[in-house]
Amino acid sequence: MNNEIILTKIQEEIQSNPVLLFMKGTDQFPQCGFSSVVVQILKTLSVPFKTIDVLADPAIRQGIKDFSSWPTIPQLYIKGEFIGGCDIVREMHQAGELEALLKDKGLVG
């Protein structure tokens, strides 16, 4: 699949899913410790989210790294904005910033 098509596809997913996690594996069966940490945090916050398994599609796996200019997976997007990977999400969660952001965007009660 050519690069532009993939980037467009990624853009569409990001625009149409308010909380979107690019991860290794699925939320039921994470295939990587870092991805699993982010899934757990999102579940703790009871926010509805969608996941995309980059292991299922090598084009997406590379495409999302190009799209975000970020070399690793997982990658969390909230309302179309790149939030970060496991380290940043964990730091924000511990500081209460993640919940505040989600409330601010109307994604949690």
Place this chain on the structure above:
Amino acid sequence: MPMPASEIQQLIEEAIPGAQVRLEDLAGDNDHYVAHVASSVFEGMSRIQQHQLVYDALGGRVGGQLHALSVKTTILKNNQ
């Protein structure tokens, strides 16, 4: 091929002059690190921008040659 901590530290220090860098080897295999980086240059930057600076210092190795690098950044105030 895994990377030695000293090389990672040097690359970060070269890219971010004056930064205080400490590397932790999580698994003892030279392939899963935590980089603690403190610098005044991070002031005013978002977390993503700060981490991006550290990733850029490693010139594309992260995610490839270097399998996993966790980054923890701290802002150094100028009088520290």
